[in-house]
Amino acid sequence: MSKKAIVLQTTLELITKQGIGATSLSQIIKESGVANGTVYHHFKNKEEIITELYLMLTQDFGTVVMRNIPEDDIKKQFTVMWLNLFYYFVNNPLAFIFSEQIARSPEIPQSLKDKAREYYHDIEEYFKRGVKEKVFKAYNTLVMEELFFGNVVSLVKIHENEQIKLQEKHINQAIEISWRGFLKDKTII
Amino acid sequence: MSKKAIVLQTTLELITKQGIGATSLSQIIKESGVANGTVYHHFKNKEEIITELYLMLTQDFGTVVMRNIPEDDIKKQFTVMWLNLFYYFVNNPLAFIFSEQIARSPEIPQSLKDKAREYYHDIEEYFKRGVKEKVFKAYNTLVMEELFFGNVVSLVKIHENEQIKLQEKHINQAIEISWRGFLKDKTII
Amino acid sequence: MSKKAIVLQTTLELITKQGIGATSLSQIIKESGVANGTVYHHFKNKEEIITELYLMLTQDFGTVVMRNIPEDDIKKQFTVMWLNLFYYFVNNPLAFIFSEQIARSPEIPQSLKDKAREYYHDIEEYFKRGVKEKVFKAYNTLVMEELFFGNVVSLVKIHENEQIKLQEKHINQAIEISWRGFLKDKTII
Amino acid sequence: MSKKAIVLQTTLELITKQGIGATSLSQIIKESGVANGTVYHHFKNKEEIITELYLMLTQDFGTVVMRNIPEDDIKKQFTVMWLNLFYYFVNNPLAFIFSEQIARSPEIPQSLKDKAREYYHDIEEYFKRGVKEKVFKAYNTLVMEELFFGNVVSLVKIHENEQIKLQEKHINQAIEISWRGFLKDKTII
DNA sequence: TATGAATGAGCATTCATTCAT
């Protein structure tokens, strides 16, 4: 493993444990066993480490969300999207932390924040289609998108905080609640 | 206004602007115009400032959520609870930041985190009742509670990030989505 | 007990535990339960507390050393002086600390240091007499005095550090060693 | 001279002048002309500077005491040991300060204090031999050792405080007093 | 006599970063 990779890996672990703000370069250096100057040989500054890490973690985000989406069934599409997002966050805690902290963190430059939003484009398209096909009520797309996203996040948080041991039935319940919320009146569920 | 109050107020403003981690004592001191030692005369720690601030802001949290809840109508109760929470966060950005950062912040001691959870007791009770009265489907209470809370948070975030200028209709849409999610099958909405 | 007495007592305890340098006013204030300003009402500054304490503890020092000295027997005089000094230090640990730290402590003004030396006047006189009476060899008086004093101190240190449990026989051995050192050649011991 | 050496040297000088407690890092930094961070690049702590200094100064302590000890003559051995110790302290004021403050200083970790005691092993052996060979009376070894050490210290203190200008004859007197104290009855001196 | 709010200099330490090798 290259020194650069070691630094990135160490940083990933530290941020996952402590958050972005609490993770110092000195800590990264101490923990990774890499020399001071070596870090600065590979990265311009601390921000660049985080940026690079963020890009690594999110580059496949867009594709992940839309992976294995079935062709026709809009309900099944919803479920797959929901689970894609859920398991992505569960398996990539750092991506989750980033997505949570992204709005407030001055450590993350605006350009990256904008980039992150692009990933939601597909989700937005999905809801627009759903409304057009009269499956969903004609809610504001951003509102729908944000609530959808928030629902996934809520469940990830339960999983994270381990208030209850999350079972498959709980996940299914959450998906159902999430789905029903958007449905048009009198839709047969 | 006492020096102590000035420090608290200044800290409140700075944290609201920059987050907890990015707010240093030196900044608080510079901004408040209070002397170094004076801060430490009133507070044992930097942590104590934050803790005290948090307690100030959240002490009425529990009552706020349940304020003006109508007696009988479970749907109206839902709406009022939802709006109480929403406007509480909108009007108390710091409380919102705290509630968002609370899980991950090492700055906030566990005792406070536990205290925060107590406030959700009434919400939990509400959902239990709703299930018992067969208005809501028999979902896991914690899941319901967390999704409910997450929905409000989603909308506050839209409001915060000003992606769109949030109108009353958007809020109503969000409440409707939120409400419908929990409803029992075939319930007349 | 007056507040002033409380402050002095607390300071005494703290210095005995931690030494002069490590004892701060804030600590004294916290430990004594007396208010900030009250301390400054009774004492001009930190130095004055220590000075006053020092005077309290050493005012009877001179008399203590010469207490119960028998009239004629120069050997018995030696023993009593030795034990007076030894038990004074054992029972007044602070006086011991002061006497040990006195030379290097900038906290103690020179005037007090000079005053402390006066107490040795009687000891000096004793040795001068001993030399004149040809019991002791004609060593330099200051050297004798300082070695005598150092011998007592050595034993107090053994007692303090508890390397061995000090028994009466050890004390007697030390006195004997001390006494014999000064004797004139061929003196019948 | 490396920056690290400069820091150690400066610290040595300052402590010699003012004592351990009164020597602050800021002072060391100012005096040495080395940057703040540089000190912390080389030393973990303020304590580590002192510890390293102490180790530097005392590592040859054991050998110094036993340097040039003649083979047979127990009296001459005594004199050489005595002078070795005396001049070591005179020439290494910091070692003297350390050895004086060692018991009470919380700044010096216990591990170092223990290490310091090891150096006395040779002195202890010497007195045991002297007792066995019936040159010395059968006093407790620790008592003898401590008094011997205390005698040297007493003379160093006279030298330090410059109460009198210490001449060779004074030193010889002190050695004689010291030596005679331990002698067995009727020993021809 | 007693209080405690207020002060600002000073302390030990951490931080991100630069540079010569």
Next chain:
DNA sequence: AATGAATGAATGCTCATTCAT
């Protein structure tokens, strides 16, 4: 590519002291 010495601004905190009540 890799190292680690060097930097100095900044941080959280302690200190002795002053002053109005």
